[in-house]
Amino acid sequence: MSEEPTKSSLRYYAMLVLAMVFWGGSWPSAKILVGIAPPMTIGFFRFFSASILFLILLFITESEPRRIFRRSNFKILFFVGLTGIFGYGVLFLTGMRLTTAAQGAIIAGFNPATVSLVAHIYHKERLSKTWQYIGFILAFMGVVFVVGIQALLEFNLDYLVGNLIILAAMFAWGLYSSIGKEAMKTLSPLEVTTGGSIIGAFLFGLGAITEEVWSLPALVNPIFWLNALYLGAFVTFIGFLFYFISIRKLGATRSGGFINLVPVFGTLFSVLILDEVIYWTFIIGLCLVVIGIIIINTRRWFIVGLCFVVSGVINILLLIYWTVIIGLSLTITGGVILFLDFARREK
Structure with missing residues (x-):
């Protein structure tokens, strides 16, 4: 890939940082939402709004936008939506009801490692160098500090269960990434994301019906709408848009390194917005996770x-x-x- 002129590249780096800011902000935003409404309702409105925006973009930019509605693509897109949108979303929101936003954000930093691990199982991909295995071990040790060591020092059953559920969500995302890789052999990233979001919104909608969504006080609460639309429009839609534009212009390697900022921003916003307490085990865990993921992704x-x-x-x-x-x-x-x-x- 040719090198972009420095001044021209700055805007793409700015897009990357903004995407990481939006994604980091999803943790305190989700924590606020789970205190107002049940998970299925939150997931439905998040991905319903995101699906509308993705469909508009799809019909503007793609030459064959109706490809995602073909029967031949339904099976793969269904599993994309089931794992990465619905499965991940349910685990993410359920975990956030039990743990803190800061702990969830730090554990989420382990995500690139779970993607690599699932790819190893699913696609038989191997980490190419010894140092990448070291990176995986360090990142996992960081999660252990947050999930295990802190639980030993100051036991809280809700935090422990919530953190384990968030960790399970990371593996659901890893599975989604591997299935999405298969889908992108025939579909573009935008098509895969749009199709998965539509399927996910539909599944969340089915679940929301069981929560008697239309009688929930949350629907007349402006805080609910502010955060639900933030997750749908900024975290899911604009975050995706900025990230993939940056990959196209700067390359996957340079862009992928910015993922390390998500747990940093997530932890920072959790302290500033929710006034959460950060224990020393969280700081050590965050540092180890970030170092481990950097080792996996850089030479x-x-x-x-x-x-x-x-x-x-x-x-x-x-x-x-x-x-x-x-x-x-x-x-x-x-x-x-x-x-x-x-x-x-x-x-």
């Missing part, structure tokens, strides 16, 4: 080493016994990686 050891050092310094500055110990370990590891990378370049 540049300078970036990996720098991430270790920055994460280490952040943990040291917390001035808590265990964060200082782990922070020193991360900083020393990063320093060694940077030294070895410098020595290799000097040869």
